[in-house]
Amino acid sequence: MPTSAPGRFVLGFARHSGGIFLLAVKAFAMAFRRPLRLRLVVSHLYLDGIKSIPVIFLMSVFTGGVLALQSFYGLQRFGAEVFTGSLVGVSLTKELIPVLTGLMLAGRVSASYSAEIGTMAVTEQVDALFTFGVNPVQYLVSPRLAALLLMAPLLTLFGDFVGIMGGKVVATLVVNQNPNLFDSQLFRSLEIWDVLSGIIKSVFFGGAVAIVGSYFGLQTEGGARGVGRATTTAVVTASVIILVSDFFWSKILPFSLR
């Protein structure tokens, strides 16, 4: 066992990467195995999806608003402020809303998964599930994964709409742009593939949030302090995965760089 800090980091990184990947495969496969935990899926759809709507709304409306504001004045320097609607629409749907929705879910949902499952782990509730013949991954992780794979793209789509509306409100009410001009530029440049590339990314981000939160929850040891550490690690790891993978998704998806 290496005792140096870099050695421990490399070993820990390899162990956790492998663990997260294996958990993802296992949880996905078990989501389709009987008994289907539909009641749990529905409860997570509500708790982690529907109840995230207010925060996604706020995040989207202000992101769209500030983007419209900055774009307008930035483009005005080149006499190109007519393209504000285009810039807002494309930036939001391709990058900003999917990534920020993912980060919001990392903060809100990944933290709650790791804290809840972590508390269950340190109080032996996860072991107790096993003694009732219930697979903890199928009971705890698969329903969370299914819920977020479904909710993340829906929330992103919702955020796209709200963000563009926020941008339009600022463009028309704050910087007095003609609303028809905003719309016409938006619809002229925004393509279905822009929205779609963001949605595809968001499915991955949702899955990462669910798996990372659950993984660090299941790994929790050592009481309240362990739960705190697991929660921090889960939020940071999920956020880093979202930010780093976003770059590669943008590079890989065939229609994302048009």
Added chain:
Amino acid sequence: MIRIRDLHKSFGPNRVLRGVNLDIEAGHTTTIIGGSGSGKSVLFKHIIGLLKPDAGSVTVDGVNICALKERELYGVVGKFGMVFQGGALFDSMTVGENVAFGIRQGREGGEPGIDIEAVVERSLEHVGLPQVAHLLPAELSGGMKKRVAIARAIAKQPSILMFDEPTTGLDPIMADVINELIIKVSASSEITAIVITHDMVSAYKISDKIAVLYEGEIIETGTVAEIRNSKSEIVRQFIEGRAAGPIQVGLK
């Protein structure tokens, strides 16, 4: 019948189990005693299949638990009812839902037509808590949690009941209530009970047989009378609760 043979388990450099050999007879109550850190809980987790040994075997009714694949293990685990040290009640569910949990899970594989509510009521009455089904675990005292945990374990009618330090953290009267309860629920000749504890009052009261675990090995087994009259200095020191003796627990 549970047969444990030459069971070894290490965590990193820490050798917790160093060749455990033990036979647990069906229909009796066997208590495993040992000091803190002697490997009792680790041994327990091997018996139910929660941990895999580095070497050795645990055979339950002729099936080697350690050789089973994960999916096969979930089929065997139905025989066991486990009462965890802190209760391990699911804190997002009411007491009633906790007690019903095992039966509900069992029903997915068959056994239709069980009146779950009646079983829950009967199980809670059995442990002397008929009025608490609607409460959440957080609203219960430590002793009540243990009793609900026992109700949850017996509700699914296991043939092997396991108790992890059932009297730890309870006042002497509540500890005796739990002892009586263990005797009551394991009275049937069909039930094999395994208890781990370091509470000698409890061990003497509930056991048919006592096994002493020391430094990862079973160093002595016998009836209550045999253990009380043990010639082993280690066993004597432990059951008499003396700081001085061959077991050195230093004050650092």
